Amino acid sequence: MKASELREKAGPELKQALLTLREEQFKAKMQNASGQLGANHQIKQIRRDIARVKTVIRQIAGEE
Numbered sequence: 458m459k460a461s462e463l464r465e466k467a468g469p470e471l472k473q474a475l476l477t478l479r480e481e482q483f484k485a486k487m488q489n490a491s492g493q494l495g496a497n498h499q500i501k502q503i504r505r506d507i508a509r510v511k512t513v514i515r516q517i518a519g520e521e
Contacts, residue, residue, distance in 0.1 A: 458474075458506045458509060458510075459509075460509050460512070460513060463509060463510060463513040464513055464516075466513075468514070468517060471510055471513060471514050471517070472514070474510050475507065475510045475511065475514070478503055478506050478507045478510060479507065481503050482500070482503045482504065482507065485499050485500050485503060486500065
């Protein structure tokens with residue numbers, strides 16, 4: 458997910474994307490703890506996507 462793609466979305470869509478990413482992060486952490494997660498880089502990627510979404514939300518809030 459790129460920041461340019463996120464900037465095209467509206468506020469409610471970004472908040473929904475943030476919720477979805479947090480759910481994915483939780484599931485990935487649970488899979489990792491139980492030894493079922495094969496790709497450990499997935500947790501890092503989700504964390505970075507969450508940071509991107511939060512950054513865009515803050516940028517939009519600062520413009521208003």
